[in-house]
Amino acid sequence: MNIAGAAARTGLPPKTIRYYEDIGLVRPDRSANGYRDFGGPDLHKLAFLARARSLGFTIEDCRALLALYEDRQRTSADVKRVAEEHLARIDRKLAELESMRQALGRLVERCQGDERPECPIIDDLAGGSPAAERPAA
Amino acid sequence: MNIAGAAARTGLPPKTIRYYEDIGLVRPDRSANGYRDFGGPDLHKLAFLARARSLGFTIEDCRALLALYEDRQRTSADVKRVAEEHLARIDRKLAELESMRQALGRLVERCQGDERPECPIIDDLAGGSPAAERPAA
DNA sequence: GATAGAGCTTCCCGTCACTGGAGGGTCAAG
């Protein structure tokens, strides 16, 4: 199966599939004309990668997970450890974004959004009330 | 004030301050020896940038916000629009991360994390139950 | 005055996970 077929089956863009080959995540055969030829196992790996990436795993996580996927000696503890580390990264990022969302949301609420120049958002950025309105900043 | 002083005052690393000059966000004077010399307005701008970046604004947002900061003809509506667009970006990212967190969290919960190879996480990535366990994927 | 060490400068490369585009070969249909 050509790259466009593999792309259609996995939802990954052809460019991404080529990139995954570049970095050694898949090794499709080559047809006589030099075209990549994806077999069943390649398609499974690509689908695996697409799913893992959609869960936010990094490429290196994906590499490790693929290796575990193909390792019959793996333990579920190995897999769980990778997933839990990623979960922790997600939680840290969520906390960061939620804190931003809260701070920015408060400022936006207080901004009149009219034709006048006075603006609590700009005031805050400019250092407005350096310790009062931004507790524990 | 030298770059190390500016860094200490604003919390920004010297590298970042040089980068901000490179891309035209600040234009500190130069001393006779070629060293950057940050004055009061430069320090204010850098602090403004540090605060805006900590709220997750992109560099281009920061450029726009700095321009509004210095524009006496600005309206608070201009500022609010930039902030609301960023808020929307944050909310989209939060929704994405929360969806990842939920999907991954369910898988991790169901994984025994023992010495056996059976693992719902790997099974899911490998396409486990393509429509059952991942509703609306 | 010599020297050591810290601090400053510029410049270039690397990050992460792709994406876009140039330049060129291959294939199927009409």
Added chain:
DNA sequence: CTTGACCCTCCAGTGACGGGAAGCTCTATC
């Protein structure tokens, strides 16, 4: 035989810096 849709490789750019090399300047000490 040409057209258009594929495919290939290689290079450059993204965002927002960080690391590190090579070299100049300042300050303190001897």
